[in-house]
Amino acid sequence: MSDKYVGKEIPQVDSWLKVTGTLKYAFDIFFPGTLYAKLVTSKFPHAKIKNIDVSEALKVKGVIKVATGKDFPYRLGLYISDRDVLAVDKVRWVGHPVAAVVADSLEAAEEGAEKVKVDYEPLEPVLTIERALEKDAPLVHEKLGEYRVFPGFHPVLRTNIANFFELKHGDVEKAFQEDDVVIIEETYRLPQISHITMETQNVLAWWRFDDYVELWTSTQSPFATRFLMADALGLPVNRIIVHAPPAGGGFGLKAGLGWEPLVALLSKFVGRKPVKLVLSRAEQMTSAPVRDGFIAKVKAGFKKDGRFVAYQAEFYLDAGAYADYTINVARTAGYSADGAYEIPNVHVKSYAVYTNKIPTTAMRGFGHPENHWALELTLDRAASVLGIDPVEIRRKNLLKPGESIRATGERGKRGRR
Known part of the structure; x- marks a missing residue:
């Protein structure tokens, strides 16, 4: 092996810029004449919007315009078009943006946002996965069947x-009934988790007079942003120009389409001037996506010698108000449910579930950490019940070269056991 790089200290290419404070993030980029946007958000988890009065906000010195959901009748969504640009007809979580104020200063935008009056009719909120799955539960999305999937x-x-x-794969019920099989049943829970990136989400957008849309955004996925923007707004892809400065943290939060459509439409709304939206830390915690909550109900069967014979699991992912990446995270968790182990009988069901909570998106691991956490805890529990060393029960059940992964049929290659 070459020693040209191995064992050598190689400076990160942007280290000097970071430690000297000269690296430019999207947060730092402004142009002369840039306007400022501020969100008006819901105080209710689930409510009908009866009226939005922006008259007092428009009297604030410096406020230029106030947009509501009815100004931007577009549907957004990565795998399912379940998302409004701003809330239309009803709000679906505490922090759901119902309006956006654009002003010539941040102070004016904030004052204007405080003066927007929204008349709500509260509805019963769906705050847990269990309630969401009940037959008489209120629907978070009544028009689910109309969305593009x-x-x-x-x-x-x-x-x-x-x-x-x-x-x-196989027959778990038959395996559970075999002689000498010890059954382990457990339920595991994880809450929703915020990404807490050092740089909050922020976008500078300019809808140019030649109908090109130019974005400076803190994103992990400039090309996904470009294609999803074009699709949502009905524009040719080549008319979306995305500048992606170094991101001050992402962890999945900035992997999909964020606030870019809203800010671009605000730019057009105010006469094609550049508009900047920077989420405060409080807004980031209440209005921006988080990692899904997770419930795993598992039933596992082991022979007394520790051999894994059957695994039955139900995964419930709390998608919040909008599913975004989470419907794929749920599928990924299901695909990889049996981990790195040879389990002859597997039956997994995985659900992404809407609730009246903060929308969810990707976060590091993309469904694997939650799923494998449940599986590994089950192995620890089995080791304890059977009186087997936790390391040994894993060695006994690891996939061997040539054995297949259940979800894909892909054969394992030689590796360390």
Whole structure:
């Protein structure tokens, strides 16, 4: 092996710029004449919007315009078009943006946002996965059947299930009934988690007079942003120009389409002037996506010598108000449910579930950490019950070269056991 790089200290290419404070993030970019946007957000988790009065906000010195959902009748969504640019007809979580104020200063935008009056009719909120799955639960999305859905995803109409995935191999029920099988049953839970990036989400957008849309945004996925923007707004892809300065943290939060459509439309709304939206830390915690909450209900069967004979799991991912990446995270968790182990009988069901909570998106691991956490805890529990060393029970069940992964049939290659 070459020693040209191995064992050598190689400076990160942008280290000097970072430590001297001269690296330019999207947060730092402004142009002369840039206007400022501020969100008006819901105080209710679930409510009808009866009226939005912007008259007092428009009297604030420096306020130029106030936009509501009815000004931007576009549908957004990565795998399912379940998202409004701004809330239309009803709000779906505390922090749901219902209006956006554009002004010539941040102070004026903030003052204007405080003066927007919204008349709500509260509805019963759906705050847990369990309630969301009950037959009489209020629907977070009554028009689920009207949304455009990417092939391979399966929302369940007239329910709060944004996506259902199932993987089945062998016969788990028959395996559970075999002689000498010890059954382990557990339920594991994880809450929603915020990404807490050092740089909050922010976008500078300019809808130019030649109908090109130029964006300076803190994103992990400039090309995804470009294609999704073009698709949502009905523009040719080549008319979306995305500048992606170094991001001050992402972790999945900035992997999909964020606030770019809203800020671009605001730019057009105010006469094609550049508009900047920077989320405060409080807004980032209440209005921006988080990692899904997670419930795993598992039933596992082991022979007394520690051999894994059957694994049955139900995964429920709390997608919040909009599913975004989470319907794919749920599918990914289902695909990889049996981990690195040879389990002859597997049956997994995975659900992405709408609730009246903060929308969710990708976060590091993309469904694998939650799923494998549940699986590994189950192995620890089995080791304890069977009196086997936790390392040994894993060695006994690891995939061997040539054995297949259940979800894909891909054969394992030689590796360390």
